[in-house]
Each structure stands twice: as structure tokens, then as C-alpha cells.
Amino acid sequence: MTDPLVERMRPFGTTIFTEMSALAVRTGAVNLGQGFPDTDGPAEMLAAAAEALASGANQYPPLAGIPALRTAIAAHEQRFWGLGRDPDAEVAVTAGATEAIAATILALCEAGDEVVCFEPYYDSYAASITLAGAVRRPVTLRPGPTGRYEFDEGELRAAFGPRTRLVLLNTPHNPTGKVFTRAELTLIAELCQQHDAYAVTDEVYEHLVFSDAAETHIPLAGLPGMRERTLRISSAGKTFSCTGWKVGWATGPARLVSAMLRVKQFLTFVNASPLQPAVAVALGLPDSYFTGFTAGLQERRDRLVSGLTDAGLTVLPSEGTYFVTVDIRPLGGTDGIEFCRWLPERCGVVAVPTQVFYDHQDAGRHLIRFAFCKRAEVIDEAVRRLKTLN
Numbered sequence: 265m266t267d268p269l270v271e272r273m274r275p276f277g278t279t280i281f282t283e284m285s286a287l288a289v290r291t292g293a294v295n296l297g298q299g300f301p302d303t304d305g306p307a308e309m310l311a312a313a314a315e316a317l318a319s320g321a322n323q324y325p326p327l328a329g330i331p332a333l334r335t336a337i338a339a340h341e342q343r344f345w346g347l348g349r350d351p352d353a354e355v356a357v358t359a360g361a362t363e364a365i366a367a368t369i370l371a372l373c374e375a376g377d378e379v380v381c382f383e384p385y386y387d388s389y390a391a392s393i394t395l396a397g398a399v400r401r402p403v404t405l406r407p408g409p410t411g412r413y414e415f416d417e418g419e420l421r422a423a424f425g426p427r428t429r430l431v432l433l434n435t436p437h438n439p440t441g442k443v444f445t446r447a448e449l450t451l452i453a454e455l456c457q458q459h460d461a462y463a464v465t466d467e468v469y470e471h472l473v474f475s476d477a478a479e480t481h482i483p484l485a486g487l488p489g490m491r492e493r494t495l496r497i498s499s500a501g502k503t504f505s506c507t508g509w510k511v512g513w514a515t516g517p518a519r520l521v522s523a524m525l526r527v528k529q530f531l532t533f534v535n536a537s538p539l540q541p542a543v544a545v546a547l548g549l550p551d552s553y554f555t556g557f558t559a560g561l562q563e564r565r566d567r568l569v570s571g572l573t574d575a576g577l578t579v580l581p582s583e584g585t586y587f588v589t590v591d592i593r594p595l596g597g598t599d600g601i602e603f604c605r606w607l608p609e610r611c612g613v614v615a616v617p618t619q620v621f622y623d624h625q626d627a628g629r630h631l632i633r634f635a636f637c638k639r640a641e642v643i644d645e646a647v648r649r650l651k652t653l654n
Contacts, residue, residue: 347486354515403419575651588634
């Protein structure tokens with residue numbers, strides 16, 4: 265019998281995260297591949313979830329999310345980014361950022377429409393664009409003279425055209441750790457307006473920008489002319505160490521939020537009813553939580569970067585997120601997939617090859633990604649094992 269999977273999805277096999285995590289289990293390796301923390305989130309949030317479970321908040325919530333969470337999301341965006349939102353019309357809760365991205369692309373793109381994105385990209389982007397019958401127009405991020413990832417302005421301009429429907433932007437950026445600068449965002453905003461394109465921004469690492477980054481996080485929606493054409497997406501998973509909860513959200517002009525919801529209602533409909541009140545509590549935590557969480561993550565980044573450097577790898581700057589990328593060529597590596605399959609057997613550490621996140625795989629064939637969102641003792645053990653490479 266022929267493959268029952270529709271042709272457009274056949275290029276998408278098992279995700280690299282599934283493969284590498286299974287390899288970690290099989291070999292007993294330290295898993296620095298998949299980006300999930302190994303500690304739980306703030307106690308206040310966990311207590312609120314337990315209370316909601318026990319008090320009957322276990323049935324369908326409203327399609328757009330419970331009012332308390334929508335209000336908390338709007339207050340959070342005003343507090344940190346100066347973006348005033350109407351919680352009743354301009355905020356919607358989703359099953360993680362991944363669903364928000366998929367539902368938005370499916371809602372906004374007709375078959376043949378083009379989506380400008382930056383590669384390497386999170387793997388769900390390509391799948392969502394393909395599901396919509398749209399076409400990717402990737403712009404490649406490459407390490408510049410300082411090692412910081414950059415893009416070519418001419419390449420970005422050439423990616424826009426008469427079929428451009430939207431630009432899909434992730435900042436802070438997974439897997440590179442890049443934080444897009446105001447100048448870069450201003451160029452993207454100008455091109456969106458010139459080509460009458462929407463912007464969909466994945467900002468799940470909005471609070472995870474380190475003190476040595478070139479600039480702080482800047483939401484594209486806050487730039488002149490972009491509020492009415494931008495759908496901004498974030499989630500609780502990364503900021504509050506609860507990736508398994510899958511509570512995300514989308515904010516933006518009512519017409520874009522409504523379009524996304526009209527698709528979302530036929531995907532998950534709703535999710536995580538007893539967890540939504542808990543995320544509302546977390547979003548209202550004092551500034552000290554957010555600054556302390558980021559500082560702790562930066563300290564763990566520095567631990568891992570030091571160990572990777574000592575192991576003989578070329579470490580590229582990570583300005584934010586959970587991740588750092590390295591060049592494997594100093595150790596004789598030429599293919600990231602082969603290197604990552606060999607690494608657990610050689611030293612007992614798992615990483616992820618970033619070439620799978622490119623359309624133009626040669627641009628990232630020599631790069632791999634490590635996650636540092638782990639306990640200090642786990643990172644220290646990984647560093648001890650990595651030293652055997654050199």
C-alpha cells in the first residue's frame with residue numbers, strides 16, 4: 265500500500281528532539297538537547313494550580329481563555345512592553361505558542377502565499393507553513409565578524425514580493441540565541457508596511473535576554489506602524505519553567521485575534537482550564553522573579569560556555585533564550601547530525617544538530633545546539649564529560 269500521509273507532509277519525519285531524547289535515554293547521556301528545564305516553576309504558581317484543581321476549575325474554559333488570565337496577559341504586556349491591550353478582544357489563550365503559530369498561519373495564509381522567516385527556525389514553523397499550503401521564503405542568519413548572528417539586508421529585501429502574506433519572526437531567537445536589534449526590527453517593519461504584510465512574532469523568550477546582549481528585547485508590535493498588523497505570541501512555558509503545561513497566548517488587533525480563534529476552535533478548542541488561573545498568578549509576580557530567573561539562567565549559560573570552550577569547540581555568542589550554538593569544525597566535525605549521534609557514545613552528552621532547522625542546510629551543517637536550562641550540577645557533569653573530547 266502507498267504511504268497514507270498527504271504528500272506535502274511526507275518530508276516531515278520524527279522530530280530531531282524525539283530522536284535525540286531517545287538517544288539520551290538509551291545511552292544514559294546528559295540531555296542538553298531538548299529545551300526543557302529540570303526544575304519546577306515558582307511556588308506561587310504551583311500552589312494556584314493545585315487550588316484550582318481542587319476547587320472545580322476542571323471543565324471547559326471560554327474559547328479565548330478565562331477572563332482572569334486574559335486580564336493578566338494584558339496587564340503584563342502593558343507593564344513590561346507598554347502595549348495596551350483590550351483583554352476581551354485583543355487577547356486569546358492557546359495550547360502553547362506552537363498552536364498559536366499554527367492557527368495564525370492557517371487563518372491568514374491562502375495556498376501559494378509566501379511567508380518570510382529567518383533560518384534556522386523552530387521546526388514547527390516549516391510544518392505549519394506547509395499545512396497551510398503556503399511557501400517559505402527563508403532568510404539565513406549567519407555568524408558575523410564578532411560571532412553574533414546577522415542577516416544580509418539585500419537577502420531580506422529580496423525575500424519580500426507580491427505574494428508575501430506575512431513575516432514570521434522569533435526574537436529572542438531559537439536556536440541561535442540572537443536578540444534582534446532595533447535597527448533590524450525597524451527594517452523588518454518598513455518592509456512589512458511597504459508590502460502590506462502581516463507580522464507574526466514568536467516572543468516566548470521575551471524575559472530571557474542576558475545582561476551582555478547588544479540590546480534589550482523590543483517587541484515588533486511597539487514600532488511605528490506595526491501595532492495594527494502584528495500578532496504577538498508568547499507562553500508561560502519558558503519564563504515559568506512549565507513547558508508541559510502548554511499555556512500560550514496571542515495578542516494583537518481584534519481582527520487578527522479573531523481570525524486566529526476561528527481556526528483554533530477547530531484544533532484544540534480549549535485547554536488547561538485549571539492551569540490558566542495559575543499562569544495568571546505567575547504573570548503578576550514581582551520584578552524580582554523575572555530578573556532573578558534571567559540572572560540564574562545567565563550564570564548557567566556561562567558555566568556551559570566555559571566547558572564547551574575548554575572542550576575545544578568554537579562557541580558563538582548567546583544573547584538570550586535557553587540555548588547556545590557551537591561550531592564543531594575545530595574538533596574535526598563536518599556534519600552536525602553525525603556529530604550529535606556520535607557525541608553520546610563518545611562522552612555521554614546529547615546536543616541537537618541545527619542543520620535540520622535550515623532550508624539551506626549547508627549554512628548550518630557545522631553547527632550544533634546545547635541547552636543550558638538545567639540544574640547547575642547537571643551542567644557541571646556535562647562539562648566534566650565534554651572535557652574528554654579535547
